[in-house]
Amino acid sequence: MNKETTEIRNPRTQLLDRLWEYQSAKSYISDEDVKALSTELDISQVEIEGVISFYHFFHRKPAGKFTIYLNNSILSQHKGFDRIREAFERETGALTGGIEPSGQFGLFETACIGLSDQEPAALINFYPFTNLNTLKVKSIISALKQGADPADICDPVPDNIRHTPSPDKTLIFRPYQPGNAVKFLRDHSPEEVISEIGKTKLPGMGGAFFPVARKWEICRNQPGDVKYIACNADEGEPGTFKDRVIMNALPGLMLEGMIISGYAVGAEEGIIYLRAEYKWMLTKLEKCIEQFRKMNLLGKNVGGVRGFNFDIRIQVGAGAYVCGEETAMLNSMEGKRGEPRAKRSYPVERGFLQKPTVVNNVESFCAAARVIELGAEHILRTGTKEFPGTKLISVSGDCYKPGIYEIEWGTTVKEVLGLCEAQDPFFIQVSGPSGICLSMKEVERKIQKDDVACCGSFMVFNKSRDILSILQNYSDFFKSESCGVCTPCRAGNFIIQRKLHRIELGLANKADFEEIREWGNIMGIASRCGLGKMATRTLLMAIEKFPEYFDGKIDQKREGLNLSFDMEAATAEYIKFSSS
Numbered sequence: 001m002n003k004e005t006t007e008i009r010n011p012r013t014q015l016l017d018r019l020w021e022y023q024s025a026k027s028y029i030s031d032e033d034v035k036a037l038s039t040e041l042d043i044s045q046v047e048i049e050g051v052i053s054f055y056h057f058f059h060r061k062p063a064g065k066f067t068i069y070l071n072n073s074i075l076s077q078h079k080g081f082d083r084i085r086e087a088f089e090r091e092t093g094a095l096t097g098g099i100e101p102s103g104q105f106g107l108f109e110t111a112c113i114g115l116s117d118q119e120p121a122a123l124i125n126f127y128p129f130t131n132l133n134t135l136k137v138k139s140i141i142s143a144l145k146q147g148a149d150p151a152d153i154c155d156p157v158p159d160n161i162r163h164t165p166s167p168d169k170t171l172i173f174r175p176y177q178p179g180n181a182v183k184f185l186r187d188h189s190p191e192e193v194i195s196e197i198g199k200t201k202l203p204g205m206g207g208a209f210f211p212v213a214r215k216w217e218i219c220r221n222q223p224g225d226v227k228y229i230a231c232n233a234d235e236g237e238p239g240t241f242k243d244r245v246i247m248n249a250l251p252g253l254m255l256e257g258m259i260i261s262g263y264a265v266g267a268e269e270g271i272i273y274l275r276a277e278y279k280w281m282l283t284k285l286e287k288c289i290e291q292f293r294k295m296n297l298l299g300k301n302v303g304g305v306r307g308f309n310f311d312i313r314i315q316v317g318a319g320a321y322v323c324g325e326e327t328a329m330l331n332s333m334e335g336k337r338g339e340p341r342a343k344r345s346y347p348v349e350r351g352f353l354q355k356p357t358v359v360n361n362v363e364s365f366c367a368a369a370r371v372i373e374l375g376a377e378h379i380l381r382t383g384t385k386e387f388p389g390t391k392l393i394s395v396s397g398d399c400y401k402p403g404i405y406e407i408e409w410g411t412t413v414k415e416v417l418g419l420c421e422a423q424d425p426f427f428i429q430v431s432g433p434s435g436i437c438l439s440m441k442e443v444e445r446k447i448q449k450d451d452v453a454c455c456g457s458f459m460v461f462n463k464s465r466d467i468l469s470i471l472q473n474y475s476d477f478f479k480s481e482s483c484g485v486c487t488p489c490r491a492g493n494f495i496i497q498r499k500l501h502r503i504e505l506g507l508a509n510k511a512d513f514e515e516i517r518e519w520g521n522i523m524g525i526a527s528r529c530g531l532g533k534m535a536t537r538t539l540l541m542a543i544e545k546f547p548e549y550f551d552g553k554i555d556q557k558r559e560g561l562n563l564s565f566d567m568e569a570a571t572a573e574y575i576k577f578s579s580s
Contacts, residue, residue, distance in 0.1 A: 010353055011041045015051060015335030019058060020316060027067055027106065028059040043335075054337040054483070056110065056319030057276050064099045064106025066144050068092070069123040073112040073238045074473040075396055078465060079119040080133070085109075087134040088122075091141035105141075111321060111477055112238035113277040116394065116457070117160050117402035126279040127154035154280070159245045160403030162395070163419050169382045171370045171390045172246070172253070172363070173406050179295060181256045181373040182303040185263050190220060193264045197368055199376035200388055205363040206232060207431065207455040207530075212368055215358060219265040219348040222356035229261045229270040230352060232329055232361045236275060236321040237432030238477065239457035242392040243362035245404045247281055250366065251288040255312060257365025259302060260372055261358050262310040270312040271352070273329050276319050285314060321481035325529045326359040328483070339483045340529035363392055383409035387448045397460035398423045405458075413452060414443035422460045427467055427546070429459040433474035434534035439545045467549055471539050472500050478535040489532025492523040496536060503553050510554060513543060 022033040092105035099106040115121035118130035127150040164170040198213030235243045258270040292298040327341035351357025387409035396402040400421035428438040479493040520536035
């Protein structure tokens with residue numbers, strides 16, 4: 001219903017879907033496809049080329065009948081990424097970054113695919129394969145060569161919900177009955193819905209922690225009849241997978257949150273922006289939406305509320321971390337390059353198709369649905385007085401129990417490390433590479449908005465992990481994922497990467513560290529969006545929190561050029577050749 005009206009209103013919103021149709025049919029998008037889309041959607045071929053080139057998963061050349069994406073996150077590297085990549089190359093005959101001669105297999109690296117609790121992991125035609133080892137890779141490729149379909153041999157992905165509070169305090173992962181929250185709407189006005197959520201001080205769970213009720217209120221008060229609800233399911237931050245688990249375990253709760261938001265602000269259409277790495281969940285989500293329509297929880301007079309019409313559709317992304325930023329996501333939904341917008345206005349004022357739009361992430365909508373279902377008073381009995389409620393965190397890395405933890409706000413870092421049975425923890429990364437790092441001196445700090453404001457992930461690294469290699473992985477990630485629009489981010493990430501390489505070679509001096517700080521400050525102040533602003537946040541913190549480690553990396557006597565040169569290694573190949 002709503003998708004059709006949107007397509008009539010602005011055909012360009014179909015562009016990503018149409019590109020996926022061509023991509024899925026033959027593993028790439030041809031010149032003829034571009035010409036056909038240009039005519040069909042009345043978009044210039046140059047613009048379409050610009051959109052295709054922006055997204056990681058769109059190819060202009062054949063990418064193989066079986067397209068393999070191997071996750072190269074730091075967690076994967078620590079779990080044996082190099083061995084797995086070599087196994088895929090050996091078994092398929094394809095070198096990383098290309099296809100083998102027959103065109104059957106294409107092998108590519110990609111950033112975090114939301115399976116950090118089950119590394120090493122890969123996607124084959126966007127179906128998940130987890131906990132990989134060399135024997136398993138051999139078995140998978142052998143099966144594919146014999147005609148198996150990736151959909152039939154892929155791994156079931158467990159939710160790994162490791163911890164919840166006591167039953168009376170568990171909010172998200174408590175028993176769920178479809179429609180329980182929507183029933184509240186029959187006897188309450190939109191203003192009362194917003195007020196109830198406001199009583200709990202519910203923050204947005206995507207990182208900015210902007211109050212959900214306040215955002216909905218601002219959107220409701222905007223003029224105009226057309227408004228939208230956008231669910232940001234593009235959790236691309238390495239180490240984060242909580243939204244994946246929610247959508248797999250409780251997809252209906254997310255839908256109810258969106259429905260409640262639509263009622264509160266006066267919207268008739270909701271859009272789930274689903275990251276391409278989660279395409280394997282698409283069918284399940286579509287079935288849930290269809291079930292809701294049959295239950296009168298979507299469509300006309302939703303939940304028996306006369307005059308409240310609301311429906312939901314799914315927009316699949318195409319691989320761009322920056323689309324986790326709300327305005328970049330909106331551009332992507334409109335069929336454009338997913339570049340962040342200049343902040344002349346907020347999405348609640350001018351969002352999707354320049355109409356007022358609420359953008360919240362999966363967890364935020366689920367939390368809002370539970371507030372309406374259980375009541376504000378119930379929520380206020382959980383967490384702390386200043387920060388009521390619970391928070392979901394994705395825990396991975398060097399621990400015996402990686403997975404999802406629903407904790408009360410106010411839980412200490414030490415308690416989380418104990419729950420996940422961390423193995424000799426040393427360096428803790430909170431909220432992904434764009435978040436903050438913690439040393440073991442900080443374990444008594446609390447997870448709450450005014451202390452450790454964790455918005456999703458909790459990566460544990462023990463003393464055997466090299467801090468510099470972790471930071472280099474982050475730097476490579478940010479350089480690769482930068483959209484390139486603004487100079488501070490485009491140039492800054494490149495320079496930071498080179499500086500880290502200089503440290504690795506033993507060539508760095510104190511001036512290099514000062515320049516890292518200067519560039520970090522420039523990027524933080526002048527970058528257009530959060531990617532650039534946060535790209536050096538962990539690096540700068542690590543330099544301050546682990547001084548002994550970095551002091552050992554400084555070439556105090558400026559002798560690095562001599563010390564780093566290994567004559568024996570440099571001449572080994574020549575000696576070997578001469579003696580043969």
